[in-house]
Amino acid sequence: MNSTCYQFELDLKHKKERIESHLKMRLEYADWPPQLRAAMQYSVLAGGKRLRPFLLLSVCEILGTDIACALDAACAVEFIHTFSLIHDDLPALDNDDYRRGVPTNHRVFGDALAILSGDALLAEAFVCLTYQSQLPLTVQLELVRVLALATGAHGMTAGQVLDIANIGTCSESQLLRLHQLKTGALIEAAAHMGALIGGASPSLVNAVRVYAQQLGLAFQIVDDVLDVESTQEEMGKTAGRDKLKGKTTYVDLFGVQGAHRQAEQCIKQACESLSLLGDRAVPLLVLAQSVLDRRR
Amino acid sequence: MNSTCYQFELDLKHKKERIESHLKMRLEYADWPPQLRAAMQYSVLAGGKRLRPFLLLSVCEILGTDIACALDAACAVEFIHTFSLIHDDLPALDNDDYRRGVPTNHRVFGDALAILSGDALLAEAFVCLTYQSQLPLTVQLELVRVLALATGAHGMTAGQVLDIANIGTCSESQLLRLHQLKTGALIEAAAHMGALIGGASPSLVNAVRVYAQQLGLAFQIVDDVLDVESTQEEMGKTAGRDKLKGKTTYVDLFGVQGAHRQAEQCIKQACESLSLLGDRAVPLLVLAQSVLDRRR
Numbered sequence: 073m074n075s076t077c078y079q080f081e082l083d084l085k086h087k088k089e090r091i092e093s094h095l096k097m098r099l100e101y102a103d104w105p106p107q108l109r110a111a112m113q114y115s116v117l118a119g120g121k122r123l124r125p126f127l128l129l130s131v132c133e134i135l136g137t138d139i140a141c142a143l144d145a146a147c148a149v150e151f152i153h154t155f156s157l158i159h160d161d162l163p164a165l166d167n168d169d170y171r172r173g174v175p176t177n178h179r180v181f182g183d184a185l186a187i188l189s190g191d192a193l194l195a196e197a198f199v200c201l202t203y204q205s206q207l208p209l210t211v212q213l214e215l216v217r218v219l220a221l222a223t224g225a226h227g228m229t230a231g232q233v234l235d236i237a238n239i240g241t242c243s244e245s246q247l248l249r250l251h252q253l254k255t256g257a258l259i260e261a262a263a264h265m266g267a268l269i270g271g272a273s274p275s276l277v278n279a280v281r282v283y284a285q286q287l288g289l290a291f292q293i294v295d296d297v298l299d300v301e302s303t304q305e306e307m308g309k310t311a312g313r314d315k316l317k318g319k320t321t322y323v324d325l326f327g328v329q330g331a332h333r334q335a336e337q338c339i340k341q342a343c344e345s346l347s348l349l350g351d352r353a354v355p356l357l358v359l360a361q362s363v364l365d366r367r368r
Numbered sequence: 369m370n371s372t373c374y375q376f377e378l379d380l381k382h383k384k385e386r387i388e389s390h391l392k393m394r395l396e397y398a399d400w401p402p403q404l405r406a407a408m409q410y411s412v413l414a415g416g417k418r419l420r421p422f423l424l425l426s427v428c429e430i431l432g433t434d435i436a437c438a439l440d441a442a443c444a445v446e447f448i449h450t451f452s453l454i455h456d457d458l459p460a461l462d463n464d465d466y467r468r469g470v471p472t473n474h475r476v477f478g479d480a481l482a483i484l485s486g487d488a489l490l491a492e493a494f495v496c497l498t499y500q501s502q503l504p505l506t507v508q509l510e511l512v513r514v515l516a517l518a519t520g521a522h523g524m525t526a527g528q529v530l531d532i533a534n535i536g537t538c539s540e541s542q543l544l545r546l547h548q549l550k551t552g553a554l555i556e557a558a559a560h561m562g563a564l565i566g567g568a569s570p571s572l573v574n575a576v577r578v579y580a581q582q583l584g585l586a587f588q589i590v591d592d593v594l595d596v597e598s599t600q601e602e603m604g605k606t607a608g609r610d611k612l613k614g615k616t617t618y619v620d621l622f623g624v625q626g627a628h629r630q631a632e633q634c635i636k637q638a639c640e641s642l643s644l645l646g647d648r649a650v651p652l653l654v655l656a657q658s659v660l661d662r663r664r
Contacts, residue, residue, distance in 0.1 A: 104521045108529040112521065159487060164479035183460035184532050187483065188525050191455060191490065195520025198494050202513040209505035216512050217498035224491025225400045225408065229484050233404045236480050 080358045084126060087139070091125045092117070094143045095150060098200060111181040111189035112196075116154045118172045123291070124149045124259060128266040130359065131280055134352045135270025142269045144204050145215055148197040149262045152223050155193035156232070156258075158186050165236060166317075194223065211268050218261050218268070227257030235319070242320035251292040252285070259288035279345050286342035287360055293335040294366050296321040297328055339364055376654045380422060383435070387421045388413070390439045391446060394496060407477040407485035408492075412450045414468045419587070420445045420555060424562040426655065427576055430648045431566025438565045440500050441511055444493040445558045448519050451489040452528070452554075454482050461532060462613075490519065507564050514557050514564070523553030531615070538616035547588040548581070555584035575641050579652060582638035587659050589631040592617040593624055594662065635660055 099113050125146035132142040139146075161168040161176040162183060168176055178186035201215050221227055231254025238250060263284035267277045300323050322331040339360045346353035395409050421442035428438040435442075457464040457472040458479060464472055474482035497511050517523055527550025534546060559580035563573045596619050618627040635656045642649035 101521065105526050105529045105533075107533070108521055108526060155487075159483055162483065164483060185529065187455055187458065187460060188529055188532075190487075191451075191519075192521040192525040194487065194490050195516050195525065198512055198516035199520065199522070202509060202516065209509060213498060213505060213508055213512075216494055216509075220491050220494035220498065223487075224495065225397065225404055225488040226495070229488040229491065230401050230404060233401045233481065233484055236484075237401075237403070 078354045078358060080355070080362065083130075083355060087126050087129050088122050090139065090143065091122050091129070091146055091150065094147050098144075098147050098151075098196070107181070107185060108189060108192060111177060111185045112193055114180060115158050115171075115177045115189070116151065116193065118174055120154075120172050122150065124153050124262040127259065127284065127287075127356075127359065128262040128269075130355050131263050131266030131272075132270045134349065134355060135267065135272055135276075137270040141204070141206055142266060144200045145265050145269060146262075148200040148215075148219060149258065149265065151193040151197040151200065152219065152228075153258060155190040155197075156228055158190040158193070160232060162186060165232070197223075207269060211271075214268055215265050218264050222257040222261035227253055227261070228255075231255070231257065238319050240318065240320075244325055247320055247322065247325065248289070251289060255292045255295075256285055256288035259291065260284040263287075276348065279348055282345040283342045283356060283360075286338040286345070287363060290335040290338035290342065290360070291363050293322045293331050293338065294363060296323050297331050297335075298366065299323075300328065335364060374650045374654060376651070376658065379426075379651060383422050383425050384418050386435065386439065387418050387425070387442055387446065390443050394440075394443050394447075394492070403477070403481060404485060404488060407473060407481045408489055410476060411454050411467075411473045411485070412447065412489070414470055416450075416468050418446065420449050420558040423555065423580065423583075423652075423655065424558040424565075426651050427559050427562030427568075428566045430645065430651060431563065431568055431572075433566040437500070437502055438562060440496045441561050441565060442558075444496040444511075444515060445554065445561065447489040447493040447496065448515065448524075449554060451486040451493075452524055454486040454489070456528060458482060461528070493519075503565060507567075510564050511561050514560050518553040518557035523549055523557070524551075527551070527553065534615050536614065536616075540621055543616055543618065543621065544585075547585060551588045552581055552584035555587065556580040559583075572644065575644055578641040579638045579656075582634040582641070583656055583659060586631040586634035586638065586656070589618045589627050589634065590659060590662050592619050593627050593631075595619075596624065631660060 095116055099109065099116060101109065128146045128149055129139045129142055133139050157171060158177045160166050161171055162178055169179055170176060176186075177189060181189070197219065198216060201212065201219065204212055204215070223229065231250055231252070234246075234250040235254055238247075242250070260281050263280045264277065267280045272280065299321065322334060325331075326334060342360050343353075343357050346356055349356075391412050392409075395405065395412060397405065424442045424445055425435045425438055429435050453467060454473045456462050457467055458474055465475055466472060472482075473485060477485065493515065494512060497508065497515065500508055500511070503511075519525065527546055527548070530542075530546040531550055534543075538546070556577050559576045560573065563576045568576065595617065618630060621627075622630060638656050639649075639653050642652055645652075
């Protein structure tokens, strides 16, 4: 495959359709309390880029594995991502009113149901991981371990704790650690899980993880730039809030141009890490470029 | 083994020590943000009956398996239980100030950290389940499945959703479903997991699950009675709150004496379900009796 024949937008569209229909299916249990199911569906099916499940499926596919084998893992990762958004938006945390262009979960369902629907999505992610009986047992268990580590105190939740403490001055290394945990851990886990399902060798698993770490960092830096530059309408969430809350961002540390140069540097490193994949890496290289292009 | 030689209090003391030292060990990661680790440790190590992990270890042991094989599963169940208490106590849910005789997590660490430490415990439970490499892979995966189902929208979290909607009149069958989900699902999962680790036959797994369902129900009914009768000091949490909140309880439906008779009936059924275990069932029979004795 080379970059001239790979159609990113078409691939994204197809994979998003597969992901969204699978997400929908995994949220349709008649025996769940209706209000809980509605709150879970509301946030999971509110759109979004589906970056993490798309990444997981793409890694799996370039390793020659049918993405049908990876849909439940992709779904699990998106459930974890959505749970983190619901809890992060709560009045006790970031107190955001809009997300993905619509009112946040607690604004529609109240704080109690927002907390509980986040909890339920977290647990349901691990239920999803047990639906993959076509995968080797060792891989199934490794997926549980990678996702659980990325989710809790070793990963994303630790990043959220650092984020709520990020009031005032934050050094570059502190900000890097915050984002590696809060955003990077789950993006890395998505790529890692795709590689495990695709049966990647340890060196390939490692290459894909390095790619995802840098991709995640670039994604966050671009997010900081967009937060400063965008209007609420463009972002689909309340814009400029980081500034209002006194949170240190990459723009504070490096300015808009400097932050963008850093993002470009991350994407360069991400792409270089995939050299051993040769042409097979094209979809991941194009995905990396698209993260930078979010700026325009 | 017969009931004259089994020393329940001594067994409980020994197992509690093993459980608590394991819980402590699993919460000591130097790289976790200190305030997150402190909030997790605060609630997990605040004492408590350790009913669920004790049940898990007891079931495992009467099947002839060394409880050392089951400590991580026991720890996982207790992490899930503690996460549910932390979130349940939040102002947006039950708004409780005391739990296990000390201020609730959010009263000490604030709502944000209480939400996040609950999330982290939920995720960490699944990390724990991947530390059990001495168990067959199929058992390890089945443990993930049983625990995830008991935790989320198929189990405990669904019960919490029904509980926050339990304002006004609630029928006996609605109350039964609420408690089967909110309290019963995790107690049943604990026994189920112990049986899986102990290598139980399907019929034995089933017997142990029926026992735990009835045990859980009795536990809840006794809790309702205690909530009416006890002072805050005896309960270690704010007493009489169910009444204040207008929640329907078993005492509302059957009166104190009627509720106690129901609890006795549940314990009778629990014990009968274990007939195929013969004398090996003694520790579980004594445990069941102890749930009734909480009343005095």
